[in-house]
Amino acid sequence: MVLQKRLDYGFNGYQEPPIPRATRSARVILLFRCNICLITTVAGKLIGEQGAIVKDEKIKEKSYTEGCYERGFIISELLSQAPVVNRSVSELPHVQNDTISGPASITMSSDCSEKFPFAKQFVNGENSEQHGNISSKTEREVASRCGVFSSCTLDTENDKEMKMELSNNAKVSTNKGSPTNDLHGNASSSSKASSGGWTAAGTSVFNVGRASFRPDDSRGERIRSSFKFRIKSFRVPELLVEIPENATRTVMEAVTAILGGGIRIGVVFQGKKVRDDNKTLLQTGISHEYKLDALGFSLEPYPVQAPQPLGPDCRSCVLPYDTPRPLTRWPSPATVVHTGIQQGRSDDHTGTDLNNFVESDHDSAPSSHYTALEKISSNSRALVPVTAVNAEALSVVPLRKPKRSESTQRRIRRPFSVAEVEALVQAVEKLGTGRWHDVKLRAFDNAKHRTYVDLKDKWKTLVHNSKKGGARPWHRSSWTGSSVLTAHAYWSQLQAKQQMKQPSETYLLL
DNA sequence: CTTAGGG
DNA sequence: CCCTAAG
Numbered sequence: 001m002v003l004q005k006r007l008d009y010g011f012n013g014y015q016e017p018p019i020p021r022a023t024r025s026a027r028v029i030l031l032f033r034c035n036i037c038l039i040t041t042v043a044g045k046l047i048g049e050q051g052a053i054v055k056d057e058k059i060k061e062k063s064y065t066e067g068c069y070e071r072g073f074i075i076s077e078l079l080s081q082a083p084v085v086n087r088s089v090s091e092l093p094h095v096q097n098d099t100i101s102g103p104a105s106i107t108m109s110s111d112c113s114e115k116f117p118f119a120k121q122f123v124n125g126e127n128s129e130q131h132g133n134i135s136s137k138t139e140r141e142v143a144s145r146c147g148v149f150s151s152c153t154l155d156t157e158n159d160k161e162m163k164m165e166l167s168n169n170a171k172v173s174t175n176k177g178s179p180t181n182d183l184h185g186n187a188s189s190s191s192k193a194s195s196g197g198w199t200a201a202g203t204s205v206f207n208v209g210r211a212s213f214r215p216d217d218s219r220g221e222r223i224r225s226s227f228k229f230r231i232k233s234f235r236v237p238e239l240l241v242e243i244p245e246n247a248t249r250t251v252m253e254a255v256t257a258i259l260g261g262g263i264r265i266g267v268v269f270q271g272k273k274v275r276d277d278n279k280t281l282l283q284t285g286i287s288h289e290y291k292l293d294a295l296g297f298s299l300e301p302y303p304v305q306a307p308q309p310l311g312p313d314c315r316s317c318v319l320p321y322d323t324p325r326p327l328t329r330w331p332s333p334a335t336v337v338h339t340g341i342q343q344g345r346s347d348d349h350t351g352t353d354l355n356n357f358v359e360s361d362h363d364s365a366p367s368s369h370y371t372a373l374e375k376i377s378s379n380s381r382a383l384v385p386v387t388a389v390n391a392e393a394l395s396v397v398p399l400r401k402p403k404r405s406e407s408t409q410r411r412i413r414r415p416f417s418v419a420e421v422e423a424l425v426q427a428v429e430k431l432g433t434g435r436w437h438d439v440k441l442r443a444f445d446n447a448k449h450r451t452y453v454d455l456k457d458k459w460k461t462l463v464h465n466s467k468k469g470g471a472r473p474w475h476r477s478s479w480t481g482s483s484v485l486t487a488h489a490y491w492s493q494l495q496a497k498q499q500m501k502q503p504s505e506t507y508l509l510l
Numbered sequence: 511c512t513t514a515g516g517g
Numbered sequence: 518c519c520c521t522a523a524g
Contacts, residue, residue, distance in 0.1 A: 411518065437512065456514075457518070 414449060416458055424455055425462070425484055432491040433459060463488045 416424070427443035436452035444450045466484040 413518070434513075436514095452512075453514095454518075460515085 411449075420444075420447070420450070421458070421462065424458060425487065427455075428459060428491070429487045433488070434491070459484075459488075 423443040424439070427439040431438050431442060433456075436456045439455050440450065440452040444455060462484045466488075
């Protein structure tokens with residue numbers, strides 16, 4: 001497996017990696033997003049044999065307008081509620097801050113390499129045996145006032161360390177803050193970045209302030225000495241991993257092998273993280289090749305486990321500063337990087353397939369054994385990283401427990417196609433409302449991702465939209481509007497009658 | 511488990 | 518789409 005890194009981490013615009021395109025290998029460019037010391041995301045980009053390397057413009061195109069975009073990275077929220085009261089200066093991470101010109105500084109301590117073994121691996125090109133956890137004691141420390149920095153670099157030269165410095169007119173300000181905190185004084189001055197970890201200086205990128213702590217937080221004492229940061233944008237370098245196609249069977253395995261055990265590649269569909277299993281892929285339609293353009297990847301801690309119960313001291317999920325927890329704690333720390341696959345596909349092919357108006361999922365095919373990543377791998381399609389950022393996913397500190405756990409993830413929304421609607425209408429016209437299971441069997445038997453509840457819901461919306469009809473005749477809702485209303489009226493009346501009559505009457509209509 | 515509705 | 522009270 002070839003591992004390459006870009007040494008030029010300057011941020012003066014995107015430049016294609018000076019790496020010749022491999023002919024026999026799929027290359028994965030990982031774009032990292034960093035949260036304080038948390039690398040939350042990666043845009044995985046697969047470049048097939050004839051795949052084109054993503055151009056900067058392309059990324060910009062779909063850039064999110066709220067953050068930075070040159071590289072398609074956004075860190076929308078960088079929160080730090082790290083309790084720092086009891087911290088002594090000696091405990092603070094050592095920070096090198098040559099570029100800091102102002103009194104302000106943001107230092108993120110914590111040994112990234114420990115949490116992200118792959119990081120070291122990347123930087124050093126090999127595994128580093130020793131994991132200095134000197135600074136890892138502190139999950140994150142943030143000290144800041146107002147300041148301006150001027151450059152944004154990722155220093156990978158530092159032996160066995162990853163250090164990041166931000167800059168460029170970064171304005172950092174704390175909302176409240178008594179900078180008298182020992183943390184501040186320390187951070188902004190001396191210190192050598194001996195222990196590595198991420199050292200970052202804020203920038204325009206850093207939009208600090210807005211301490212919006214929960215009012216009823218009983219830890220008011222601590223909060224007073226902590227800050228909440230918001231990073232609007234944050235550019236991070238790219239890392240390029242080259243994976244020979246014959247190295248592993250799946251991209252997942254390949255990347256995982258490279259990254260080490262601390263990270264895994266997640267699958268993102270339409271901006272939402274989905275599970276990379278057959279069921280989810282089936283539901284989301286990822287199994288369909290033409291759906292792959294909505295597929296993306298994210299980098300997330302591995303293995304993903306159910307969130308551990310938090311200690312009583314950790315109500316807002318602030319990481320303890322003395323015992324760094326595995327990143328797997330975060331329910332969904334991985335941010336989402338949307339990717340698109342450029343591939344020719346017939347437009348709206350679902351509409352052309354009226355005979356099988358319902359797209360089948362081919363779930364019985366052997367392909368169902370593939371995961372999305374495997375599919376991508378086998379297809380060797382070019383993935384174009386796009387920044388579709390899920391703000392929630394960007395949160396470093398989950399303020400509240402996600403309602404839905406990994407196991408009960410909400411299904412990806414799959415709008416009904418015209419063909420599906422027509423099939424639904426026809427089925428309902430025939431069977432009527434109230435027999436959704438039959439409707440499902442009749443018209444959507446092959447569509448595993450449509451449950452009868454879905455059909456019922458869809459009919460509900462169809463009726464709803466049809467009723468307010470002519471508002472926008474050009475809209476899809478009107479296409480079947482009349483027939484929907486007709487059927488609905490018919491079956492409504494019939495159902496009303498059935499309320500009083502014997503229910504067997506409907507069967508005569510078939 | 512299926513319906514039916516509200517969320 | 519999800520959740521869930523009723524059948």
